[in-house]
Amino acid sequence: xxxxPKGLVDHLFxxxxxxxxxxxxxxxxxxxxDLVEEVVQDALLKALQQWPYSGVPSNPAxxxxxxxxxxxxxxxxxxxxxxxxxxxxxxxxxRSTPGTMNESPDPVFEDDELKMIxxxxxxxxxxxxxxxxxxxxxxxxxxxxxxxxxxxSDATIxxxxxxxxxxxxxxxxxxxxxxxxxxxxxxxxxxEVIYLLFNEGYASRGGDELVRADLCFEALRLARLVARxxxxxxxxxxALAALIALQAARRRARLDxxxxxxxxxxxxxxxxxxxxxxxGFAHLERSxxxxxxxxxxxxxxxxxxxxxxxxxxxxxxRDILRLYDDLAVLNPSPLVRxxxxxxxxxxxxxxxxxxxLRPLEAEPALQSYYLLPALKGRLLASIGxxxxxxxxxxxxxxxxxxxxxQRFLEKQLKELGARS
Amino acid sequence: xxxxVLLLHDAPDSYSSLSPEQLQQVIxxxxxxxxxxxxxxxxxxxxxxxxxxxxxxxxxxxxxxVTDGPYSETKEVLGGYYIVSxxxxxxxxxxxxxxxxxxxGGAIEVRELDTMSQ
Numbered sequence: 109x110x111x112x113p114k115g116l117v118d119h120l121f122x123x124x125x126x127x128x129x130x131x132x133x134x135x136x137x138x139x140x141x142d143l144v145e146e147v148v149q150d151a152l153l154k155a156l157q158q159w160p161y162s163g164v165p166s167n168p169a170x171x172x173x174x175x176x177x178x179x180x181x182x183x184x185x186x187x188x189x190x191x192x193x194x195x196x197x198x199x200x201x202x203r204s205t206p207g208t209m210n211e212s213p214d215p216v217f218e219d220d221e222l223k224m225i226x227x228x229x230x231x232x233x234x235x236x237x238x239x240x241x242x243x244x245x246x247x248x249x250x251x252x253x254x255x256x257x258x259x260x261s262d263a264t265i266x267x268x269x270x271x272x273x274x275x276x277x278x279x280x281x282x283x284x285x286x287x288x289x290x291x292x293x294x295x296x297x298x299x300e301v302i303y304l305l306f307n308e309g310y311a312s313r314g315g316d317e318l319v320r321a322d323l324c325f326e327a328l329r330l331a332r333l334v335a336r337x338x339x340x341x342x343x344x345x346x347a348l349a350a351l352i353a354l355q356a357a358r359r360r361a362r363l364d365x366x367x368x369x370x371x372x373x374x375x376x377x378x379x380x381x382x383x384x385x386x387x388g389f390a391h392l393e394r395s396x397x398x399x400x401x402x403x404x405x406x407x408x409x410x411x412x413x414x415x416x417x418x419x420x421x422x423x424x425x426r427d428i429l430r431l432y433d434d435l436a437v438l439n440p441s442p443l444v445r446x447x448x449x450x451x452x453x454x455x456x457x458x459x460x461x462x463x464x465l466r467p468l469e470a471e472p473a474l475q476s477y478y479l480l481p482a483l484k485g486r487l488l489a490s491i492g493x494x495x496x497x498x499x500x501x502x503x504x505x506x507x508x509x510x511x512x513x514q515r516f517l518e519k520q521l522k523e524l525g526a527r528s
Numbered sequence: 529x530x531x532x533v534l535l536l537h538d539a540p541d542s543y544s545s546l547s548p549e550q551l552q553q554v555i556x557x558x559x560x561x562x563x564x565x566x567x568x569x570x571x572x573x574x575x576x577x578x579x580x581x582x583x584x585x586x587x588x589x590x591x592x593x594v595t596d597g598p599y600s601e602t603k604e605v606l607g608g609y610y611i612v613s614x615x616x617x618x619x620x621x622x623x624x625x626x627x628x629x630x631x632x633g634g635a636i637e638v639r640e641l642d643t644m645s646q
Contacts, residue, residue, distance in 0.1 A: 116556060121548035152551045153543060154579075160558035161576040161608045250547030322549070 116168060119325070121152055124169050125248040127217055128176050130224035133245075135180070135200045138227055139277045141245065147183060151176040177201050221246065222337050223283055225330060229298045232279055233272050238301050239308075240265050241272045247326045249319075257308060257319045285339055295340055299348050299404070302330045306352045310359065324359060328352045328384075335391060346395035347404035353388035354411035357381040369516040373420035385415055406435040425454035442471040446480060458490045478507040482517060489524060498524050529613045531572060531641040532620035538607040539633035557628035565612060570623060574610035581605065607634075611641070 125148050132144040151172050165171040180201055184194045228242040243249040243257075251269070255262045286294040309323025331349040334340045361379040364370050392408055410431045417423040432448035446468055453461035465484055474480045485500035501521045505514060543551065565571035581597025614620040617640065624636050 116552060116559075119549065119552075121552035125548040149544075152548055156543060156551050156555055157538075157579065157607060158576050159555050160562065161574045161610075163562070164555070164559060248548040250545065250550070252545070253547050253549070 116164060119322075120168060121155075121172075122248040122322075122326075123329075124172055125149075125152060126224070126246045127221055128173060129245050129248075130220035131204065131217065132176065132180055133224060133227070134220050134283050135197055135204070138281050138283045141273050141276065143183065144180075145245065147179040148176055150179050218333060218337060221333060222340060223285055225298055225301075225334070226285055226294060227276065227281060227283060228272075229294070229301045230276065230279075230281055231294070231297060232275055232281075235301075235304075237268045237272045238297070239304055240268045242301055242330075243305070243323075243326075244269055246330065249322075249326075253319050253322075257323055291339075295334075295342065295345070298334060298340075299331075299344055302327050302334070302352075303348060303404070305330070306355070310355055321359070324352070324356050328356055332391075335394075343395045343398045343400045344402045344404055346391045346397075347402055347408050350388045350391035350395055351404050351408035351411055353384045353391060354408060354415050357384035357388060357415065363512065367512055368519075369512050372414065373423075377418070380415065388412070388415070401434075401438070403435060403438045406431050406438060410435070423454070425451055429455045442468060442473045443477075446474060446477075446483070449483060453487060453490075458487045462487050462491075476507050478504040478509040478513065478517070480504075481507070482520075485520060489520075494524055529615060531611055531613050531643060532617070533639050533641060534610045534612060534620075534624050534627075535637040535639065536607045536609065536627075536629055537635045537637065538605050538629075539635075540605060542632045542634070554628060554632065557631070561627055562610075565610075565623060570612045570614060572611040572613055574608060576608035577606055 128148045128151070129141075129144055132147060133141060136144055154175050155168070155172060159165070181198060184190050184198055184201075190197060224246050225242060228246055229238045233241065239258075240254055243254050244251070249257070251262050251265050254260075254265045258265075285291070305323055306327035309320045309325075309327060311320075328349070331345065331352050335342075335345040335349045357380050358372075358375065360381065361375040361377070362370055370376075388408070389412065392412055395405055395408065410428055413424050413428050413431070429448070429451035432444070432451050435444050436448060445464075449461050449465050449468070452464050462484070465480075465487065468474055468480060469484075481500045481504040485497045485504060488494075488497035488500055498521060501517050501524070505517050505521075509517070543554070546554070562571065562574075583594050583596060586593050586595075612620060612623050614623060617638065620638050620640070624638060627636060629636055
């Protein structure tokens with residue numbers, strides 16, 4: 109038995125399965141996505157049957173690729189549907205040796221992955237379907253993992269995937285990047301899906317913590333892939349990559365060792381990930397090329413303002429408030445306006461923040477969002493209105509929130525009791 | 529030192545719905561288990577069997593009959609084997625006890641090799 113002492117790189121199967129699906133989809137065509145996924149899954153299962161006995165091969169990615177290629181060639185021999193195309197497909201399978209043969213990212217392979225992302229984010233598909241299909245095919249998540257991440261039943265996710273594949277077949281969508289004139293709106297759609305993936309992973313709305321961490325990781329990987337490819341590199345893509353990296357850098361510090369929520373101003377800044385922070389700033393710099401200003405730019409700038417402050421007292425709240433004002437123009441959503449209130453509080457004080465908060469309380473989109481009454485409670489407590497603060501925290505507790513969020517709210521209530 | 533063969537019977541389809549990430553984790557568990565046995569010098573070898581049920585040959589009334597598997601009611605498939613050295617059955621069973629094979633519905637048949645007659 110020979111075992112590679114290095115073992116397996118983290119997430120190797122997940123990343124390589126996405127890449128192999130992209131490669132084989134290019135070769136077979138988007139209409140054969142189901143078949144392609146099956147071939148790739150079979151290759152992974154073969155590794156599971158073989159490697160416990162033989163040890164991990166010295167080039168695990170190359171091994172998987174070779175087995176997937178053989179599986180695809182078997183399909184060609186077996187399935188008469190490919191009879192006329194079989195020689196061309198077989199030639200392409202043999203010719204294109206995907207970059208899995210070595211460890212570094214391969215431009216041809218990345219090109220396939222990029223095309224796959226655009227396919228999954230096709231405008232003919234509903235938004236939630238784009239997200240599910242991207243996670244399944246590009247990112248190698250299982251139906252169960254997607255369900256856990258989005259608190260949706262497996263059956264619903266599976267149904268979305270079936271419909272998506274049928275729709276792609278009906279439309280006979282080509283496996284290619286959009287033409288130059290279509291690229292801009294299609295790229296926006298891709299960035300939006302990546303942004304959603306990240307938000308879902310970053311939000312602490314319950315669900316499986318490990319899967320959520322993986323979502324953040326995956327969103328960063330995809331944003332970087334889009335940002336570094338010649339065809340899709342753009343200020344917006346860099347801004348999104350910067351935003352994700354800077355936020356992800358703080359992810360670890362948001363919970364303490366016992367799993368309790370730690371507010372930004374109380375976080376141990378030495379626990380912020382320096383590598384991700386540096387990556388974020390590098391993308392931020394490149395996002396400034398050109399004159400485009402997207403909502404991703406502004407959010408990345410807000411994240412950067414927090415990150416650059418060496419202590420909570422150094423936080424440039426005036427700059428942050430200005431950025432939130434810009435953001436509210438680009439994206440006047442209730443959630444942005446709610447987040448802006450914190451900056452108003454820090455710059456203009458509690459009374460001003462409470463005044464700005466009032467119109468938001470009527471927003472239908474925020475009716476069941478616990479953070480609104482939670483923020484109101486903190487504002488009321490800071491002006492000494494204990495009774496109203498208590499009422500606000502109790503309202504927040506009655507709304508859906510995760511267990512750490514509940515414990516955080518209960519702690520706030522207890523502190524009120526201690527002071528009154 | 530006596531030798532034992534661990535025959536790993538796989539439960540069919542127990543892995544088919546696992547995600548790539550989960551499959552990788554399962555492999556890593558097996559590799560860690562094998563590595564532990566190798567380090568202590570008890571693992572003598574192992575081999576995967578080919579992915580087909582094999583053939584069974586029987587002679588009846590002078591006629592050779594060759595049949596394809598599976599041969600029993602259970603749908604388990606013999607996936608492969610390991611050979612370990614251990615001073616007793618109990619010790620051999622202990623070595624197999626934390627094999628990840630059990631986490632996924634598999635069974636392990638432990639048989640002592642007859643080394644006395646050699």
